[in-house]
Amino acid sequence: MSVEPSFAVVGALIGVPARANMMAALMDGRAQTATELAFVAGVTPQTASSHLAKLTEAGLLAVESQGRHRYYCLANPGVAEALEPLTHLTPNQRVPERRRAHARRVGDLRRARFCYDHLAGRLGVALTDSLLKRRFLRRVEGDFRLGPKGRGFLAALGVDIETAEGQRRHFARCCLDWSERRPHLGGALGAALADRLIAAKWLKRDRKSRKVIITAKGEAALPGAFPGSMAALDLDD
Structure with a gap:
């Protein structure tokens, strides 16, 4: 059994500095909006949305909508335990x-x-x-x-x-x-x-x-x- 694909996917996702900064900002367990994470990552809201979509699709982040806002957090404690x-x-x-x-x-x-x-x-x-x-x-x-x-x-x-x-x-x-x-x-x-x-x-x-x-x-x-x-x-x- 090869584990290379999973390593490659996760590595590619968190290897981008903007995404890594977003993940680090969520390591305290609190949810944040895309606007807040864009500021942390130093990118435009449009670019942040693209990064967040990829992280969410991969199962590293979870998202919840409340009114006009979408709140992002780490998908589960296992993500934090793997990243630390x-x-x-x-x-x-x-x-x-x-x-x-x-x-x-x-x-x-x-x-x-x-x-x-x-x-x-x-x-x-x-x-x-x-x-x-x-x-x-x-x-x-x-x-x-x-x-x-x-x-x-x-x-x-x-x-x-x-x-x-x-x-x-x-x-x-x-x-x-x-x-x-x-x-x-x-x-x-x-x-x-x-x-x-x-x-x-x-x-x-x-x-x-x-x-x-x-x-x-x-x-x-x-x-x-x-x-x-x-x-x-x-x-x-």
């Missing part, structure tokens, strides 16, 4: 002087961000490490497995484990973090944990990017719930 590790294939490059603002944004994303619907960056890795050190999670065959003590801990925290288990996707995905080069908790359980921390107002989404903001309430609560997590965030780049 691709950044490991290219070495880190020196950022030119004129791109310092971009470098600061990248630094923010490395500290704490969303990988589609779960937490990534130093924060995501630190929370995962805390769960692993207490043996609430363990790695089994490339994914994580939630133990009884971990189930009790997360349930007490208010994480909706039963709903996460009922979803048709990986339950506790071992997702390799592009910036930390170490795994963070993805899948349905990772999404449920992120939802709970936002609902508890320990974290909040940045309105314009994938960045995650740790609130004052979160700074006070996270060290107790996830020992060592805040110390890991304070490490220098």
Whole structure:
């Protein structure tokens, strides 16, 4: 069986910078209009519509119409989980002087961000490490497995484990973090944990990017719930 055709199709689709920028903009799980994605990609609305049509036809994006607007998002969590590790294939490059603002944004994303619907960056890795050190999670065959003590801990925290288990996707995905080069908790359980921390107002989404903001309430609560997590965030780049 040859996998070359699928590699070629996906590679051709995301190999165009405008399309790659659109896909990256949708990696936080939020839907955006064609106009917004055209701005992100730096192309005209007409060109953006052509790119979006190709990505949608290929099954990488989904689209929903509401009134006059059409909202695009990644077709499913599996698309995000497949795209995130691709950044490991290219070495880190020196950022030119004129791109310092971009470098600061990248630094923010490395500290704490969303990988589609779960937490990534130093924060995501630190929370995962805390769960692993207490043996609430363990790695089994490339994914994580939630133990009884971990189930009790997360349930007490208010994480909706039963709903996460009922979803048709990986339950506790071992997702390799592009910036930390170490795994963070993805899948349905990772999404449920992120939802709970936002609902508890320990974290909040940045309105314009994938960045995650740790609130004052979160700074006070996270060290107790996830020992060592805040110390890991304070490490220098």
